[in-house]
Amino acid sequence: MSPRAACRLETLGCSGVYDYVPGKVDWLAHNLPVEGKDADLVTAGRLAQHDVVMCRLDERVGDVRELILASGYGFGLVTTADGVVLGRLRRSALDGDPKLRAEEVMEPGPSTVRPDTLAGDLAKRLADRELQFAVVTNPEGRLIGVVRRADLERAVSA
């Protein structure tokens, strides 16, 4: 739709016309603010916390083990330097050789959700799968945060 609108504007004599190709869904998926009736909807992005332990592929398990165990999540995330989520370090992976690299023990490609996912929908999905957390990323796979099911359910019932 927007390419036709851009073309029509040019036929009407407008110059400097651009088409935001991925559209509004992309804006929402980057957890950026909107205006309108739905602006205050509670979403995963709004409730995401930013205190999950992150490490790089080449970090030693022993260097992050205590941090992860002390965090409220029981897992850590392996990311690139610019925050793309590559894997998850589960608690069970931390008990082996502390010299192993995160890359060697991580669970690759953990499931993620977009920040514009509605809190109620996500709470139900997590409950159905008996999960307590969801990893929130933008469309490029960069970490936005981790959202707790309890926080989602609290927000929905408020």
Added chain:
Amino acid sequence: MATGVWLEKLQELIADGAQLVEVLPEAEYADAHLPCAVNIPLKRLDANTARALERGRPIVVYCWDSL
């Protein structure tokens, strides 16, 4: 033909004072739109409605997605 842009360039254009135009129907615009965007639904886009746009400032149109 208009230039296609993605988020990074869009944000540069916004910072430079671009006008945002959502071309979806009014109800969808009312639900949620990008900050400061105006609504000119594609079906109502003509010389009259386009007159609301300032010439000389970049114009960025968008809809829901790339489809």
